[in-house]
Structures are given as C-alpha cells and as structure tokens.
Amino acid sequence: MSAVDATAHAAAPPDAPARSPSAPLVIARLIRPQSIAIVGISPEAGSHGAAMLKSLAGFGYGGAIHLVSRNRREVFGRPCAAAIDDLPMGIDLAVLCVPRAAVMDAVAACGRRRIGGAIVYASGFAETGEGGRAEQKALADLARGAGIALLGPNCLGYINHVDAIALCLPLPEPRRDDNPSAGFLAQSGALMLAACDLARAKGFGFTQLVSTGNEAVVGVEDFLAEMIEDDATRVILLFMEQIRRPALFLELAARARERCKPIVMFHSGRTAAARAAARTHTGALTGDFRTMAALTAHQGVILAESIDELFDIAGLLVRFPDAPTAGVGVISNSGAFRGITFDLCAEERLAVPALSPPVLHRLAALMPDYAAADNPLDVGTQLLRAPQLLGTVTQAMLDDPNIGSVVLAIVLGSRQQAVDKARAANAVLRQAKKPAAFGAIGGEAAPPEFFAEFADGKVALFPSAERALRAMARITHYGLALRRWQERGRAAKAGPALPPAPPGRGVLPEHLGKAYLAAMGVPVPQGLLARGPADALAIASRIGFPVALKAQAAELVHKSDAGGVVLGIADAEALRQAWDAVHAQVGAARPDVRLDGVLVERMSPPGIEMIVGARRDPDWGPVIAAGFGGVRVELLDDVRLLAPDVTERDILDELTRLRGAELLGGARGAPPADTAALAAIILKVAALMRAVTDVIEIDLNPVVVYAQGQGACALDALVVVRE
DSSP, X not given: OOHHHHHHHHTSOTTOOOOOTTSOOOTHHHHSOSEEEEESOOSSTTOHHHHHHHHHHHHTOOSEEEEEOSSOSEETTEEEESSGGGSOTTOSEEEEOOOXXXXXXHHHHHHHTTOXXXXXXXXXXXXXXXXXXXXXXXXXXXXXXXTOEEEOSSOOEEEETTTXXXXXXXXSOSOOOSSEEEEEEESOHHHHHHHHHHHHHHTOXXXXXXXXXXXXSOOHHHHHHHHHHOTTOOEEEXXXXXXXXXXXXXHHHHHHHHTXXXXXXXXXXXXXXXXXXXXOHHHHHOOHHHHXXXXXXXXXXXXXSSHHHHHHHHHHHTTOOSOOOSOEEEEESOTHHHHHHHXXXXXXXXXXXXXXXXHHHHHHHHSOTTSOOOSSEEOTTHHHHOTTHHHHHHHHHHTOTTOSEEEEEEEOOSHHHHHHHHHHHHHHHTTOSSOEEEEEETGGGXXXXXXXXXXXXXXXXXXXXXXXXXXXXXXXXXXXXXXXXXXXXXXXXXXXXXXXXXXXXXEEOHHHHHHHHHTTTOOOOSEEEESSHHHHHHHHXXXXXXXXXXXXXTTOSSGGGGTOEEEEEOSHHHHHHHHHHHHHHHHHHOTTOOOOEEEEEEOOOOOEEEEEEEEEETTTEEEEEXXXXXXXXXXXXXXXXXXXXXXXXXXXXXXXXXXXXXXXXXXXXXXXXXXXXXXXXXXXXXXXXXXXXXXXXXXXXXXXXXXXXXXXXESOEEEEEOO
C-alpha cells in the first residue's frame, strides 16, 4: 500500500466519529479501494451487480468483496448481507447497482456505516430538469455531510488498470492494458468506453479511465489531482462538456505543467452562444468557451480540435515525454507533399527549419544529382529500387540538431512496397529519441501486412500524414509553452502603480474612466469635461483645435448611437454649433438621460484601430481581450484572449495570430505599427484587473496604434465597477 493509500484508509477506522461536513473527501478510497461492497446483486442474467462481481474477478481484484441482496442469502457461493446496515464498518467503496428511487436511502445507509466512497450509476437526476436537479442537490448534500466521495449519478463508473479494479457499466471485456501510461477522464460514459479501443489502436494503454457523469459530489478536478501526482500516469486525456470548478482546474493545470505532465483536452460546446453582454464589446467577444480555451491553454493544457486529434496527440506524448521546441522535418516520396507541408505547417504555426550543413552533406551523398537535399525532403522514386533508403534518410534527419521532430509522409504503393517501406522505417523510428511518426498517405487502405509490421506499438503510426503533422504541431506548441514558463520564472513582477479605488460605481462616464486609466499610465487624448459652451471654448483654446465633443453620462454607453459625438471641430464657431447639436441630438434620442457635461478632447491623428478590453468572468476570473477594433469590432471578431498574468512576449505573440496581423507588420508599404506601445496598454489593463477586484469590465475601443516608435492612444474608454 502506498503512503497516500495508507493515509486514506487510516483516515476512516471502523470506530471513527461522525465526519465534519467541511472535511475534505478522501478520493483514494473511491478510486483505489481495499474493500468493496456491491449493493443490489442477483445471479440473474443481465444483473448489474453480477456483472460487477464478474468484472472484479476478471481483473484480478485482490481486496475484500462484500455483497448486499434484499432477498438472497448468497450469490455465486458468496454470502450476502440483507442490507447496507448489516455490513462491517469502514468499507472503502459501495457500488450501488440500485434504481434511482433507492439511491437516497442507500447513500444514507453508507453514511451510517462510514463507507468512504460510492458509485451511483442510476440516471434521472439533474439531466432531467428542475425536479431532478433538486433531487441531485439533496443527494450531494447527504453524501458530503457523511464524508462520502460519490461518483455520479448518471455515470458508467471507472476502470483502474494499475490497481486491477474495473467497476464500469457495461465493461467491454475483462482485459488489462499491457502498458498503462495515460489517464482518461470523461463526463461522457460512452466516450470512456470508446477510449479503450481508440487507445489500443494508437498503441498505448490507460492507467485509469473514469466516467464522472453528473458530478454531484466528485468530478473531473478530483480525479485530475490524483492523476497529476500518480507517477504511472504520464499523460492525461480529458473529454469535457463543462469545467465546473474553473479556478481549481487552472491550479491543477499549473501543477501538471510544473510536473511536465501533459493534459490533452477536447472540450465540446465551442459554438454555444456567448454569455450576453449588456454594456461592452469585450463581453460580446468573450464567450464561455473562448475564455476557457484561452485560460487553460495559457496554463499549458493542449487543446485538441476533435476526438481523433485527442488520441493522435496522446499517442505521441506517451512515447515521447520530452516535447520538442524546434520545428519538424518531413520526408516524403511525393513531390506534391512538399507544398502541402508548407501550407499545413504555416496554418499550424509549425516551423519547417533548414537542415544543418553536416546533415545536408549526408543527404546530398544519398540523393541523385537532380534531387534537392532539403526540408521537406522528397526522395522521389528511389524507394521503389531501394526502400532501405527510407531508414537511412530518416536517421540523418533525426540526427539534425535543427530538427525537433520528424514525420514520414509516405505513399505506400503496392502490397510488397508498403511492407518494405514499413520495415525500413520501423527499424529507425522505434529507436527514435525525438518525436517521430509514420504518416501513411492513404493509410486507411493499407494492406494488413503493412499494419503487422507496426503491431508491437513501438512506432507512432498515423492513417494520414496531415494528422501526424497537426499532432506534431500541438506537442511542439506545448514544448514551447513549457519553455516560456521556465524562462518566465516564479518571481512576481511588480505592476504599475494603481489608484487605491475606482472613482465611482457602476458604469463610469468616459471622462472618469479615462482619468482613472490615465493615472496608471494608459495614454488618452488631452481633454477636460465642460459644463457649458464657454467652458468648452476655453478648454479647446487651451488644448488646441481641432477637437472632439462627447456627451457624458453613465447611461450613454454607446454615445455615437444617440448623436452624442461630434469630431473634427476646427474653430470656435464650429464648436458652438457642435455644442448645440450634441445636446439636441441626445435630447431627442435619449430624453431620459441627464448629461454630466461634454468631454472636450483634442483630435488624435489616424492610425490602426484596435480594441483592448477586460472582463471579470464570474467563473473563470479576469480575461483580457486584444484585437482589431473600431465600429466593426463585433462584426470582424478578430480578437485574441489573454490571461491576466500575461507578459509582453505573450502579447506580441498573440498579436501575430490575429487574422489581420499583416496590417500591424506594415502591409503595402506602410510602416510597422508600434505593437510595443499597444502591448504596454494591455499590460496596464491586465495589472488593473489583477489588483482591483471591483473593476469588472474595461473596454478601450478604439485604441489607435501609430507607426513604430510613435505610441498608441485610447480614444474611447468604458470602465464598469461593481455596484
């Protein structure tokens, strides 16, 4: 028994006093039980309880097994207790094979016997509506109060290959994985069952697979914490429909990153409608999925685009735990695939490095005069005559220090040619220390003899070269993310001096919001609030024409929609006319609004219009938005989301991922934009969101960015403070 097991079992001796509801649940008694009670067993065909008993026997479970049956004294030659209350005290886990109507009483009885964990397979709880949610809450309260780590309801249980425990309903077959190396957590039971076959097809096995179901008490985060600390689990796969404890999840992701233990996640629901945003552009641009994706990726979670990609990525990481940081080397016998490689790698932001001079020399000696020795390497038709060449050039590319990973993109040809190529590649790839994969072009139609060459699972085999390259891109980005965190270090960096408190509550009028932001160094146009036309003229004369007039009131979030903005006012007469026009237009459009005054600002020169925003998500906390802005911001939706502890390097990297990034780099002869000045504004907004928890939204749109070295300026600002 491990130290953690010993602690877990010592925590609940048979004569233990009643547990405090605030005490932490002991998840180890649920996932690694030394004793199990199967409640609701009968010998009839199709009995869930009988299936569980058979499953435990098939997996070779060595702990104590207790049976509970209302009307049988024994089942399969084993004695049965008549009720849970007749069981010994302190059993680790109760497997509740009972209908929904009997679940509450069964859990209550488990509490009386100090049972540490329970699995509830029954459905009909929160997934059915309000009544089911209320019943599930009562079940959760009961279990927590009794100190029971309850898995479910509406789950399929788990399979623990390391400790030989299978309590999955239904169990595909009582078969142990030979080389368990990955953990799998799913809120879908069906996908947990499918994962067994998907992993075997990829040549790896699982340490644990858990279906968490409705997560009334314990959920993905609890099992994730266990797997992160489990040395046998090298990679963790997640299928998520909802992350219920975001703050804890991010803490665990950071812990996994520190342990260099990859978390690969596929999260459904990316097209769900974003949470409604009543006041700012930023809120409209940060939906739940986008916020989740940005903040989890920031902590090093690898986000898969599909179930297939989830297992593609895992298949590489279980074989190559040291993620690459350099680009990919590609070897093909198709000249056309060179172009495909460049296109796909540009899309995936995966470098295709030049080969080093020594390797170029080695390859040149192997290639005919008309063939170029470079990356991607096209070996052409030579493999028809000398298939062993594939192994030779693969080894040369693996030896190149410029290359972080290698993908073979091979047209297989005839049955014998496919086998010959497989043998030549297999001899080298199975010894590779760098991530390497065989991507068969048209591999789904490969002959059985081809697959037989890779049957031992030592080589990462892909049914297409494109899938191999995409998976290699994901693990390379993960390697780069780990390196950035290592370079960043753990020292907290001092942020800019911040005002002690916001100058008001609710939506701050623009002049107050700008003054607040300017105090921490965000550049805004020169200007002041005017109470009357004479006041406006004096301000304009002092700051210089041309100026802009902007009506000011907390209720006027989008001033231009109400006619509350006049730009390019060139002189005193135009100013007087604009003053009258602003008041008339706002009065007609919003007669309910009383203006605080009119902001008079010096007109700023044109530049590239961007948006910088921030929002305090009620679940995930602060998230920062940066991208192309202006009046079409929501239509363009060209925005990147950032974590609140973002660095300048992170920001500059994310700006290059914008669809319109070429505009910032100096498109069509224009000078490059001052992205460093834009990054400085983003850093100040992020620091404010970290330090002042009462600020719940910031919207700077537009932030005009000028040519490199000339700065940036927030022309409009909206700050929302907690009421």
